[in-house]
Amino acid sequence: MKILTAWLRHYLPALPVDDLQLAEDLTLRGIAVEGVHPLSQGHLFEMDITTNRVDAMNHYGIAREAATIYNLPLVPLGANIAAIPTIAPFPVRIDSSAETLCGRFTAQVLRNVTIAPSDGLIADFFALLGQKQISNAVDASNFTLLGMGHPTHAFDLDKLEGGIVVRLAYKGEKLKLLDGTERTLEADDLVVADEKKAVGLAGVMGGWDSMITPETRNILVEAAWFDPASIRRSSRRHLLHTDASHRFERGADFNACPTANALVSQLILTAGGHAEGALIDITQPAIAAKTSARSGIALSVQQVQRHLGTTLDDAEGESALTSELVQQYLTALGCTLASADQPTEAEALTALNEDPQIGGPSAVASHISETDSPDSFHVQLPSWRLDLEREIDLIEEIARVYGYNHFANTLPTPGIVIAHPTAAAEAAVRTRLLALGFSEAISSTFASQSDSDLFYAPAAPGQGTIAMENPLSEEASLLRPTLIPGMVAMLSNNLNRDVKEVRLFEQGHTFTGSTAAVTESAQLSLGLTTGTPQATAPHSAADAPIFELKGAIESLVSLFTLPGGPAALTFSTESTPAWLQQGRAATAMLNNVALGYFGELTQAETQKRKLRQPIFLAQLDLTALYALPLKRVTARDLSRFQAVERDFSFVFPDSIQWHTVTSAIQALAILELQSLAPIEVWRDKKKYPGVYSLLVRTVFQSHHRTLREEELTQWHSQIIAALTQLGGTIRA
Amino acid sequence: MNEAIPQLVNYDEPSLEAAFATLAEEVRAADTTDPEAFRLHWLGRKQGRLKLVSEAWLKSAPAEARKPLGIRFNQLKQQIEAALEAPAAKPAVAAVQGIDISLPGTFRAPGIPHPLLKTMQEIVAVFHHLGYSTNLGPQVESDFYNFEALNFPPNHPARDTQDTLVIANQQTRPSRDRLLMRTHTSPVQIRTMIEQGPPVRIVIPGKVHRNDAADATHSPIFHQVEGLCVDTNITFSDLKGTLDHAMKALFGSDVKTRFFPSFFPFTEPSADVQISCIFCGGKGCRKCKHSGWIELLGCGMVDPAVFAAVDEQRIAQGKEPAYSPEKITGFAFGMGVERIAMIQHGISDIGHFYSGDMRFLEQFA
Numbered sequence A: 001m002k003i004l005t006a007w008l009r010h011y012l013p014a015l016p017v018d019d020l021q022l023a024e025d026l027t028l029r030g031i032a033v034e035g036v037h038p039l040s041q042g043h044l045f046e047m048d049i050t051t052n053r054v055d056a057m058n059h060y061g062i063a064r065e066a067a068t069i070y071n072l073p074l075v076p077l078g079a080n081i082a083a084i085p086t087i088a089p090f091p092v093r094i095d096s097s098a099e100t101l102c103g104r105f106t107a108q109v110l111r112n113v114t115i116a117p118s119d120g121l122i123a124d125f126f127a128l129l130g131q132k133q134i135s136n137a138v139d140a141s142n143f144t145l146l147g148m149g150h151p152t153h154a155f156d157l158d159k160l161e162g163g164i165v166v167r168l169a170y171k172g173e174k175l176k177l178l179d180g181t182e183r184t185l186e187a188d189d190l191v192v193a194d195e196k197k198a199v200g201l202a203g204v205m206g207g208w209d210s211m212i213t214p215e216t217r218n219i220l221v222e223a224a225w226f227d228p229a230s231i232r233r234s235s236r237r238h239l240l241h242t243d244a245s246h247r248f249e250r251g252a253d254f255n256a257c258p259t260a261n262a263l264v265s266q267l268i269l270t271a272g273g274h275a276e277g278a279l280i281d282i283t284q285p286a287i288a289a290k291t292s293a294r295s296g297i298a299l300s301v302q303q304v305q306r307h308l309g310t311t312l313d314d315a316e317g318e319s320a321l322t323s324e325l326v327q328q329y330l331t332a333l334g335c336t337l338a339s340a341d342q343p344t345e346a347e348a349l350t351a352l353n354e355d356p357q358i359g360g361p362s363a364v365a366s367h368i369s370e371t372d373s374p375d376s377f378h379v380q381l382p383s384w385r386l387d388l389e390r391e392i393d394l395i396e397e398i399a400r401v402y403g404y405n406h407f408a409n410t411l412p413t414p415g416i417v418i419a420h421p422t423a424a425a426e427a428a429v430r431t432r433l434l435a436l437g438f439s440e441a442i443s444s445t446f447a448s449q450s451d452s453d454l455f456y457a458p459a460a461p462g463q464g465t466i467a468m469e470n471p472l473s474e475e476a477s478l479l480r481p482t483l484i485p486g487m488v489a490m491l492s493n494n495l496n497r498d499v500k501e502v503r504l505f506e507q508g509h510t511f512t513g514s515t516a517a518v519t520e521s522a523q524l525s526l527g528l529t530t531g532t533p534q535a536t537a538p539h540s541a542a543d544a545p546i547f548e549l550k551g552a553i554e555s556l557v558s559l560f561t562l563p564g565g566p567a568a569l570t571f572s573t574e575s576t577p578a579w580l581q582q583g584r585a586a587t588a589m590l591n592n593v594a595l596g597y598f599g600e601l602t603q604a605e606t607q608k609r610k611l612r613q614p615i616f617l618a619q620l621d622l623t624a625l626y627a628l629p630l631k632r633v634t635a636r637d638l639s640r641f642q643a644v645e646r647d648f649s650f651v652f653p654d655s656i657q658w659h660t661v662t663s664a665i666q667a668l669a670i671l672e673l674q675s676l677a678p679i680e681v682w683r684d685k686k687k688y689p690g691v692y693s694l695l696v697r698t699v700f701q702s703h704h705r706t707l708r709e710e711e712l713t714q715w716h717s718q719i720i721a722a723l724t725q726l727g728g729t730i731r732a
Numbered sequence B: 001m002n003e004a005i006p007q008l009v010n011y012d013e014p015s016l017e018a019a020f021a022t023l024a025e026e027v028r029a030a031d032t033t034d035p036e037a038f039r040l041h042w043l044g045r046k047q048g049r050l051k052l053v054s055e056a057w058l059k060s061a062p063a064e065a066r067k068p069l070g071i072r073f074n075q076l077k078q079q080i081e082a083a084l085e086a087p088a089a090k091p092a093v094a095a096v097q098g099i100d101i102s103l104p105g106t107f108r109a110p111g112i113p114h115p116l117l118k119t120m121q122e123i124v125a126v127f128h129h130l131g132y133s134t135n136l137g138p139q140v141e142s143d144f145y146n147f148e149a150l151n152f153p154p155n156h157p158a159r160d161t162q163d164t165l166v167i168a169n170q171q172t173r174p175s176r177d178r179l180l181m182r183t184h185t186s187p188v189q190i191r192t193m194i195e196q197g198p199p200v201r202i203v204i205p206g207k208v209h210r211n212d213a214a215d216a217t218h219s220p221i222f223h224q225v226e227g228l229c230v231d232t233n234i235t236f237s238d239l240k241g242t243l244d245h246a247m248k249a250l251f252g253s254d255v256k257t258r259f260f261p262s263f264f265p266f267t268e269p270s271a272d273v274q275i276s277c278i279f280c281g282g283k284g285c286r287k288c289k290h291s292g293w294i295e296l297l298g299c300g301m302v303d304p305a306v307f308a309a310v311d312e313q314r315i316a317q318g319k320e321p322a323y324s325p326e327k328i329t330g331f332a333f334g335m336g337v338e339r340i341a342m343i344q345h346g347i348s349d350i351g352h353f354y355s356g357d358m359r360f361l362e363q364f365a
């Protein structure tokens, strides 16, 4: 919205600041000046007025804000028109069909007018604004709208057949509008009509047939109040967003109708002609009661201070937000304040009869001081501020005019911080994954149907996927039921950009259930791909990434106290999901309940997605993990005695896996066996098919004594016997 | 190995002094990295150099010179033993290949914390220090928590599918039960107040969604941190002081704040907060569009209608009403984490946050 400072100063001749200061002061009070452009006379302000402040979307409204800020008088609006009396006032009625939609209708007959170009203020201001001049009659209406915000319309009186009727349209009724288009109306379109036909779409646009032309001699000026919802409906239906509909949709000023009408009439009459008869003014009391005559609200200065607190201008124990300041601000904004501390007339009369001293000098004095600075007010609200409804609305106005930046910076007493139940677990998981070399990522909350079909299989009924009513795109038609599609997308994006070393994790929510009840669960995904795979003993280069994921999962789980101890975490290559390569994937289980899956993405999918190197994925149910307490460590005493290492080199058939080897050794129940690890696994499928060689390292230590050579020899032979019994052959 | 036995011609003091100084120098310069070899060389019982030299010199020494010779050999023996005891006194410089220290260092690469989540944690930490506890809530919310209880009128544009992502099949459900992706973390304010009475001091980090077209500065997925402080006697100046402190804690103590009237359905009075530009200090630059200020967050005093909706729901759940606007006031604030992280790190495209692109993340290692 464009505002001329020259026009503002027309309403506020005593404005004491320059235009730039005015722009800043208005902006800091919520009347935002977004741009300031110099003109030959003053400046042009580009304004951004919030939708709740429709009253400030015109020059007079902004001048009122400035008057409030600087505590200045505002030039009153209005015009006195000397009318020639008539015995037959022009007939205007509001049809019963429109009683709730047209709250007020004013009409003024002007006779013998001259249609000519505008001059004076209109010409000056329109030139500065870049507003096109049309004719004095049309310009008068536009000038009034820009000036004080109320839409008006001028009819060529001689084109009207009979009096004015405001009514609902007939379904299918035709109306040619000022823009030259013919509209077919619906039965809930509100129209201004004469006795024969519709002559305007009420509050939106006037009709073509009754428009002002150079030949027009007699005019009917309309200024009315229409129901916001009704105007919005018609404006949308006919795709006509006009200045008038914009204002009426947001709630026009009920009391502005006569003023606007008089202003337009006066402007037209400056080129000649006269008014005939007094202003015709039809009001609907029921609508007045909801707008201009709505009941006032109570305001207490104590409440103002309670909500707003300390200001920079507060004196010791004395708020700067005084009763006087409250009165000054609200009065300037158009409110009428009455002291609610003051007794009503009836109460005062009773007091008078009861108090023998009434009329004495002291009683008079106290009465005056009470009137000057009461704590409680009854506030009658201005007709143009329908956004003011409650005490808090007035408190906001006081804060706004006082200036937000004139309040002090105080701090409330602090509270006691309670840690969120999963915060520590989440932080521990995050810290551990970062330490393991996985970087943190965030992927899309949504998934495509095809990705969901591929990567998600409901484990139980009632764990379906959740569709979006208005998806962002086809690829985002579902809420993600798993984090895997997002992780695959991030890994492929990296590979497509020739980034070959990627380790990522995402802690995020997945969504399953039904569209009636959605279950969100905390999940973790891990993604890994490497262009330079390196063997990490005892794993081959090709297998190392899978064991890195396994290690990450073991490391994460080790942060928690497992029911059943560390042995509760087990791994199985059984029942792994279809998107992982069979034989190169595993299920991680806590007490035989699946906690997650990991492994290599299937070759088929890798090829389909044109991935240049294998990618490795893991998903883990954090909800299950977070249900466990974090591990609390009890330190054990360290042994003072020497530890002894013994290595065993064996050839085993492929059917003997590591867990069989460990079970066999652990079955010997050697208390002094401190650790047991595979140091090297070596296969040569061509030379030695069906077997592999394994180097096992054992460490023995006692907490109580130095180990004797004989016992070490004995354990050594026991282990060799146990491993031989498994089918192993000791290597020389 | 077996150096020649030095000849001693004169046994006068200066000659002895010179001869023993040469021997002492020989001990000092000897390689002690193999202490056993050194010991054998000097102190060996049969072929030790000390024995050989002392035998040779004592044999031909005049009688009167034997005593001073004995004393000097004893001193030399002590020097040899001291050299033996000094552990690795002389590094074997010559034997070791030098390093090229100009080659790059190596390290086990740690993972990189996400810059957005790091910023989010920093913001949350500031409020933890001010006595706020973290609270979280679901991303799929009902209309009641996301809009109705927050005083959004029924026809508010935010409720439209143009702005809000809605779960399928909601048309037949009562308006307040309809499920949608929360458009802000404010529903957690409502959930918390229904759950617990005042005082409330919570900070709410989380992911939110809007039906926005993605561009360099907008994303349909983004993150917010909101806060809520409700108690008796919470004032607008408390809101100002809290956010002024928080912005100084986040952006440095030189940062100034500026409050503007604004409009949100769930707060009144409402304000937008700007901070003085962290790049130019307020003088004006390209980053602040030459205004000297950067708009950063929205806030306000909790609207009494929100307290009323909370108490209504508390009563419906069989709890005591606890948020009478006559006794209780509060403030709420909210900020977009993406915007703050983009300002902090000069990130030009919001899409980088959700790409998992290692080239982007590695900058924050």
Ligand SMILES: [Zn+2]
Binding pocket: B277, B278, B279, B280, B281, B282, B283, B284, B285, B286, B287, B288, B289, B290, B292, B293
């Ligand atoms: Zn700047």
